[in-house]
Amino acid sequence: MDCRLVLREHGEPVRFHIRGVEVNGDKPLIIAGPCSVESREMIIETAMAIKRILVDELGFTNVVLRGGAWKPRTSPYSFQGHGARALEWLREAGDKTGLPVATEVLDPRDVGTAAEYVDAIWVGARNMQNTPLLRELAKAGKPVLLKRHFGATINEWLCSAEYLLAGGLEEVALIERGTRGINEYARFTLDITVVPIIREVSRLPIIVDVSHPAGRRSLVPPLAKAALAAGAHGVMIEVHPSPDKALSDAKQQLSFDMFEKLARELRGAGLI
Amino acid sequence: MDCRLVLREHGEPVRFHIRGVEVNGDKPLIIAGPCSVESREMIIETAMAIKRILVDELGFTNVVLRGGAWKPRTSPYSFQGHGARALEWLREAGDKTGLPVATEVLDPRDVGTAAEYVDAIWVGARNMQNTPLLRELAKAGKPVLLKRHFGATINEWLCSAEYLLAGGLEEVALIERGTRGINEYARFTLDITVVPIIREVSRLPIIVDVSHPAGRRSLVPPLAKAALAAGAHGVMIEVHPSPDKALSDAKQQLSFDMFEKLARELRGAGLI
Amino acid sequence: MDCRLVLREHGEPVRFHIRGVEVNGDKPLIIAGPCSVESREMIIETAMAIKRILVDELGFTNVVLRGGAWKPRTSPYSFQGHGARALEWLREAGDKTGLPVATEVLDPRDVGTAAEYVDAIWVGARNMQNTPLLRELAKAGKPVLLKRHFGATINEWLCSAEYLLAGGLEEVALIERGTRGINEYARFTLDITVVPIIREVSRLPIIVDVSHPAGRRSLVPPLAKAALAAGAHGVMIEVHPSPDKALSDAKQQLSFDMFEKLARELRGAGLI
């Protein structure tokens, strides 16, 4: 593999901050929030619930608020996100709660706008090899969380990250979110082995999105525990005020109650 | 599936022309040319060889010249294509030989430029779900050939095509180019079953890129025969003046001699 | 790979006969018959139909009659085959029509019985790495057709064949029958690339079972054409007097009419 900047042998593990929240520090990261920012009210409500549960009640501050503004939907008839408007709401929710915020960008022409509003940007699985987008993100200078495509090898994933590093961006983390497998009861097959593998092979932090492989909410808590127990630098979890009414990913988002229960269990197990 | 415009039950099979060359007509299509347009001379030389072999010698005129200008490479250090300059050369090669020309576009901002120069645009596997790109292509009005991602289901692929049809573009064909499989001797596992499946399920023509699944040139001729025998509306084949010296996909491109031999065999078998 | 007897570099391509029918000779092989031998009458009826269509009408004699006696079913509640009794009926059907006969064996304790009745034995995908069975078959001396497991690599498959060759059996052919893939419209993903790959890499003939990857009968004819066009040494096709009433694989077996139509098309295309 000629992608070298991402490799462990190339240098020290990459550590960075998302508006004061450390990635690859002493504690893992919890990135939580709704699949999509559906309205100003819902994202503020969700942010406040997450802050209450993690920061106020558990004293856990390594938290980032996620919320999708542009959604990469399989069907053109599905909800595609509220776009730039959602970013304003997301920013407001972050400011109200003190949580840093992150969103997904699909279109290289939206990178600048996103960078004005959010503290980190993630690249969805479907855009892992969208090289014009990666180049634009390298220039924008915001931390980037790069999801693995569900059909991509590890080297392909690392080489996509190399586009960011080669473009001058050091603040990069990887997100595993499940690969296409033969398990007919889950949405994707979470490849848990990548957690120790990335830790061995790469300088980049490895985070696990536990909602997308689950596909249904009952699987999310055990997968979150597994990911952190395996050594992940963080987990991404979808949380929604009324999951059943969500405009996207309705089956896999946690309610506030479920999220609180999970957070307490993670704390009880010494995982956060 | 809520993607309906692509379905066979929605209407008649889609037929269209790429600068006079019929797609889904009486004869299959051969899309041939180099992986990348490496120079003005090489694309003209290749175009003339293809024209000589197919049009002049075999009287087969259902031909499109392919050539990559922007290349979606796994590594940022690999040759990324000559960009817009390559489109001029490709256009010149097309004009000199009378062959319509096609190229790949990765960036929604390049769609307009590409549409000025070429007669058809293909979307590479890695961009199958790049929805901003698909929307831009729907507006540009050029015929689009949509490759299946190597990790995508058929419904995901059809839904990506639906973005084009729902955006007002009717001139759309599908290209199978191999899925990620467990065959350690091929680059990808060519999913030959999609040929009859797409013919049953969808209105869109189905073309098979036989070079990418092969990964090495000796496999290309048998896969081309299999694809056409299975009923594909066309095949896409990489051809290069000096394959071993190619800047990309060196192992899988055919020399002119191999391409001529294959073309004669296809003719002999009644497949073109 | 330390499995060497199967490799092309080790020696001449393997050629053998199944009761006078040549495998890897000038003409491909057609192995046809029902999934299961359901009764004496049905196997005789099927054998006579196959003989009429291929031998009498088309003059094509490279034919083997297949019929399952022991069936490896996913569920214990599905029809498991009539066992040894079915072998008598199969033998009778073969004798009445002059067609050699083949069956599947699952249990090493049944190899001897099977070898008394049939002219060739196939190993189903699920038993590809059943090494006690392979060792028993090597000793029995009957030609063996070894199916690839739907989750097996090519080297694993070749090494299973090596158990037969290393055990002293030279009359071995390989059968590709589809791998587990991401195609939700087919039962399995037929890996057509193995046809030229096995021809390059191995001494063993390569046959394609086109019924199992199809999963539904409309896909069988195009896959049969693709397999033979790609260079397969034969095809295996399930044929049943009343497919919809079949005790196993009801959706993928061809009726006599469909089989006759396919046979005529294969002849018309010069493929048999």
Place this chain on the structure above:
Amino acid sequence: MDCRLVLREHGEPVRFHIRGVEVNGDKPLIIAGPCSVESREMIIETAMAIKRILVDELGFTNVVLRGGAWKPRTSPYSFQGHGARALEWLREAGDKTGLPVATEVLDPRDVGTAAEYVDAIWVGARNMQNTPLLRELAKAGKPVLLKRHFGATINEWLCSAEYLLAGGLEEVALIERGTRGINEYARFTLDITVVPIIREVSRLPIIVDVSHPAGRRSLVPPLAKAALAAGAHGVMIEVHPSPDKALSDAKQQLSFDMFEKLARELRGAGLI
């Protein structure tokens, strides 16, 4: 699915004992030992080390000693196990240490012999759908641990277990050991989602073999933690006195020191 005895809705979760060691009780199970029983001395040495580390030092008694007597090897030239002789040594090692012992059976004709010597029998991935073997095991009456084939769906796996339950054997547990995936740094893709899925869907306990998906020993400890954190009823771990000299699976077996370190970490994390 017509396999019902295995389903959670059919009855209470299955609990049983392997010579006094409870499966699906308050504590998880650790099944440890070498890939193959290579000699009398090595299995006794390994058994004593496992007993010392888990029972004597940590007071953890939910332990089973594993050791392969018949090995299902990809190549016929690899070490195939010492057969029945190895069972005597394994039994002796169990008796000396008080640990129950388990081995793998491949051949239905060996079930009786194995049942004389061991306390539990596992079915390897490659034999998951070896129905004659499953039927023989159902009659033998020993607890059976059924590994999932690396290419099998969950329903196929559950239906294989149904062969055991339908045959009258209630003492059955499932073992996940990794599926064929696209991760080029691991031997198999451990499907961690099956742990909560089997707990939801099935009555049967779910154990995770963490050595086979790892393929190299550095990945084993994080996978063991992940499996137990996800809720597995046990883990299977390969341990060898001198892993680099092992006759099989040399890269993935843990030394006694590594195993001791892992055991202490599992205890420290409250996972055992």
